[in-house]
Amino acid sequence: MAQPKYTTHPGMVDILPDDVRKWQYLENLIRTEAEKFNFEEIRTPIMEQTELIVRGLGQLTDIVSKEIFAFSRGEDNYVLRPELTAPVVRAYVENHLDQRGGSQKLYYIGPMFRAERPQKGRQRQFHQFGVEVLGSSDAVADVEVIAFMIHIYNKIGINNTTLKLNSIGDPESREKYKEALKAHLKPNYEKLSEISKKRYEKNPLRILDSKEEEDKPFIENAPVITDYLNEESIKHYSKVKEYLTDLEIPFEEDPYLVRGMDYYTQTAFELISPDLGAQDALAGGGRYDLLVQEIGGQPTPAVGFAAGMERLFIACEELGIQLGSEKVVDVYIVTLGDAARKWGLSQLPKLREKGVSATMDYMGRSMKAQMKDANRENAHYAIIVGENELTEGKFTFRNMKESEESSLSFEEILEKF
């Protein structure tokens, strides 16, 4: 097929009406369930200052170093948001949300942008929902965040997921661990993959994430961070595990789970699905106790997660889960002739006033074509109006599904709803 003159950018897709219904279903579900947890929605701009993202996520992260869409205009630097934790924290600080008292429980839904090579479960514009709890260092917050995340998937019927859990401790613990890890790898430095060699100095923790065959033997018997946690961190981590167990939320400890952003501290987690293929992370998150301060606010502990909506839909497809319902319309007015069209046009508002969805033919087509259209639109009822009906004031009211019709005045038809 010939390529159209104008297309979306790679990795950016149109969401067409048939698909939008499932998006709306998911969005409604998220909002409804978030309200049950007493989370409040926050909406921030699509673009942020580049510096916020660079400082917030970390200069050396993959996202910042190669995946951000950034441009400048005059003096200002703009970046399309690649995630929402840093922007939400920015909004928290900028708008003094701490002054509302207590911990802030926020949720969001919206598009994110990363300049990656598109593939299954990975787009350049994609959508996330997530929550951020700011102001609490208590493990209760970690666990509520995780519980909400799992809750959404369970509501939808995606149950075959694995919650991976780890603690990467506070900076002090992590420094100690980094040194131990480097000491462990040093004798075999030359045997490491090229990527891992690069990470060795900059961010040795990421070597643990490596999928290169040659790295595996050294990763397998590497020291684990949980052995280097200080007392504070150990205490927090065990509380998280204790509460998860209380809630009967199963988890799998993965001492090598390292998340992509620099801002994480303590708890780190990912929700993995076997239905996704290469990109198997449905959602991920953790604690980020230093980010608020890093961005210029008062020291404020926080925890949150982000979930990929497209990936959720992929999992649904694999599992045969249908989200949202068929498109329908209550009434289709079939008109014959100009007078009937004029009449139909003026009755539509009366139906809609009653909360009845209603439409009519816009193309001046034959009755047969209009009936066909009504069928295609899944109209529950057709009101058929021609010259006879207009003079008598009685209209043919047809139940499309039952194929039954009666002759009624328009007032009588309105009574039916």
Add this chain to the structure above:
RNA sequence: GAGCUCGUAGCUCAGUCGGUUAGAGCGCCAGGUUGUGGCCCUGGAGGCCGUGGGUUCAAUUCCCAUCGGGCUCCCCA
């Protein structure tokens, strides 16, 4: 940044060992039913066979390049 793979109608896909007007199913439009949809029957519209170049008497078919899609590595949602 690298690798693999695929580009024929709106969609899913046949086909041409190089040779007159390129096919099917679904969808769309119309007729059969001059005021009744879904089922059925009939007909119609809709393709520079992704684009450019090469080889050839002749290319949608073979070769090269390019563009686009999909998948994969890295990493993440």
